[in-house]
Amino acid sequence: MSGFRRFWIEKGMAALATALCAATVLHAAGFAQQNNSAPIPQQVPQTDTSYIDAKGTAHITRMVPIPATISREAQRFLAQPPPDLGAMTLAERRKQTDIWQAARGAQFEAAYPVHVQQQTMGGVPVKIITPLKIPKQNRGRVLMNLHGGGFDSDSGSLTETVPIANLTQTEVVAVLYRLMPEHPFPAQVDDAIAVYKQLLKAYKPQHICIYGTSAGAILTPEVAVRLRQLGLPLPGCLGVFSGLGDFSQRGDSQSIFGLFGLAGPLNMPQSQHHPAASTQVARVNLKDPLRSPLYADLTGFPPTLFITSERDMLLSGTTILHRAFLRAGVAAQLVVFEGLPHAFWNHPELPETKEADQIMASYFDKQLAH
Secondary structure (H helix, E strand, C coil), rough: CHHHHHHHHHCCHHHHHHHHHHHHHHHHHCHHCCCCCCCCCCCCCCCCCCEECCCCEEEECCCCCCCCCHHCCCCHCCCCCCCCCCCCCHHHHHHHHHHHHHHHHHHHHHCCCCEEEEEECCCCCEEEEEEEECCCCCCCCCCCCEEECCCCCCCCCCCCCCCHHHHHHCCCECCCCCCCCCCCCHHHHHHHHHHHHHHHCCCCCHHHEEEEEEEHHHHHHHHHHHHHHHCCCCCCEEECCCCCCCCCCCCCCHHEEEEEEEEEECCCCCCCCEEEECCCHHHCCCCCCCHHHHHCCCCCCCEEEEEEECCCCCHHHHHHHHHHHHCCCCCCCEEHHHHHHCCCCCCCCCCCHHHHHHHHHHHHHHHCCC
16 A cells, blocks of 8 residues: 555656545445444534635535436435545455456446456556447457456456447457556556557457546546557547546535545545655656646547546546547537546446446447548
8 A cells, every 4th residue: 555655746746646546445335235224423523514715715514405317226225324434455466356356347347248358458457348238330340448446356347248239239358457556657558558559460459449437537538548649649539537637726616525425534635736845756846748648749549538527526527638638629529417426437336327328328329430
């Protein structure tokens, strides 16, 4: 864990990385199965307050009810408090994440039957997720997934791919890129590029789409930037599902929401450029276009679908990058789900998950049909 944190301190995003890598632990611990019957502690404020100090920092207490505008399943989901997990080593968290991913993957496969096999592509391990039947017109196209998991674990190679492969009736290649802290940036980008080069041998670039969630949604535009730097053709479309494109400053939503929205601990916001006092950060250009695609030339980038949610800690990062794509003239579409937290589509029991997967699949179908 300490190595992972040191890496992100170097990148100026320690708080974000800590929250993202905690995601799979909370999932594995059965967040949605907890009971919310405990009495309200005496110290919990029961009124709304708002104070803006001389520096413009807002000190706010709000009573926020569960919105009636979301499904009953989502309302129950939001009502559950996350468990107190205590300290967990990176090895323990990876083990729990793998168990959770296999279990959730099986749940998705029950609803969206596919074949899953593991192999190597361009020297990089991958999972190949294949529909039970691929129509002839879909055999010349492929989807490439970059999974989430805080960059140091795999919390998405099945949950992000199984429903998409089934719904699009298209093969999906999930890149099992090297993980941090053992393999620092840009090893993850390099692995994705290696797989993409192999796919170019079998598919036209306009018939390839790259997408990812969370860490994978951060990697997706980074990979596109790297492809342009290498003079390689860009894919036919991108999918950025709860990500960001700027490591030089934090978005407003990171100061409001935690990993599970308003549930659980909310870390005290750092300074805008954090950690400002670090001598390591001074040696890192956080506005390097490969690290922060917001500062890249996005002109001519492929059509891109952005998806986030109202209580997503990366809501700001996703919407800021979306606007940058629009300014560059890219055909970029943004979908924001009501009331839900970060990467909620990993939860198969939610109707909103089915809707999100259908939106993703329909978008890929449309773009790859060109």
